[in-house]
Amino acid sequence: MTATKVEFNAVGRILSRVPSVSRRGPAGLESQVMSSHVLLIQTGIGPEKARSITRKVLESESWDVVISTGFAGALNHSPIGSLVIGQEVLLGQYADLLSDSEPQRIACHPEWVHTSLNIKLTGPYPLQGGRFVTMDRVLTQASQKQILGKRTGAVAVDMESGAIGQVAQQYGIPFLIVRAISDSVNEDLPVDFNLFLKPSGWVGGVGQVLSTPQCWKGFWRLYRNSIQAGLQLSRFFEKFFATVHSMSTSPIATLKPGVLNP
Numbered sequence: 001m002t003a004t005k006v007e008f009n010a011v012g013r014i015l016s017r018v019p020s021v022s023r024r025g026p027a028g029l030e031s032q033v034m035s036s037h038v039l040l041i042q043t044g045i046g047p048e049k050a051r052s053i054t055r056k057v058l059e060s061e062s063w064d065v066v067i068s069t070g071f072a073g074a075l076n077h078s079p080i081g082s083l084v085i086g087q088e089v090l091l092g093q094y095a096d097l098l099s100d101s102e103p104q105r106i107a108c109h110p111e112w113v114h115t116s117l118n119i120k121l122t123g124p125y126p127l128q129g130g131r132f133v134t135m136d137r138v139l140t141q142a143s144q145k146q147i148l149g150k151r152t153g154a155v156a157v158d159m160e161s162g163a164i165g166q167v168a169q170q171y172g173i174p175f176l177i178v179r180a181i182s183d184s185v186n187e188d189l190p191v192d193f194n195l196f197l198k199p200s201g202w203v204g205g206v207g208q209v210l211s212t213p214q215c216w217k218g219f220w221r222l223y224r225n226s227i228q229a230g231l232q233l234s235r236f237f238e239k240f241f242a243t244v245h246s247m248s249t250s251p252i253a254t255l256k257p258g259v260l261n262p
Helices: 005-012 047-058 094-098 110-117 142-152 161-170 199-211 215-246
Strands: 020-022 027-033 036-041 066-074 083-091 104-107 128-134 156-158 175-183
Touching: 005 036, 005 066, 005 215, 036 047, 036 215, 047 066, 047 161, 066 161, 066 215, 083 110, 083 161, 083 215, 094 142, 104 161, 110 175, 110 215, 128 142, 128 161, 156 175, 161 175, 175 215
Parallel strands: 066 175, 083 128, 128 156
Antiparallel strands: 020 027, 027 036, 066 156, 083 104, 083 175
């Protein structure tokens, strides 16, 4: 499962070219990768869209694993392009996560986590495992990310993984998070992207961009970061499918990720 087209393409580029498919609404790609039947789905941005699309996909088919993949914001000092394998995800509002209330925790499947962390990638950044946080808004300021990381002990934040994991848990399907860091814990985003999450906010968002021409430097930085993060995702899934294929005696040897498997 990916949220955006850029993330979708990062994983889709290593799949064999097949016609697009539609599963009760969401568009995607369906492919056979070695022994793995892969259904790649773009959910759209945010927990509500992710939850709705995941439920539509899972309600009539059983899968071996559901994978939330794409980009994430760092809550520690992980470098751009480094990959984080989720061990669990906290789902909640920003204020609630900073309070003493107990957020909802969704665990990732330990065997899938173990297999993913043992994949050998070339490059300067090793894989790391850790806790994710899923929120319904974009953290645009470095100070917000720093506070959230210290408060929760999480290493990365996104807007979909917790909702996807929540639905997978309801259907009793193993769940995994594989995401690449696309913005660091010390950088502010160039504009408030929350303005673009609702149709009514686009006018304000465009106005903010036009009134602050210096933000284009920030957009160019994010573009470069997304290219780097996307390449790391592609490299990971190439190794991932090869690893699963070679594990003929493993309980996860017939993977069809969501990246998903009936």
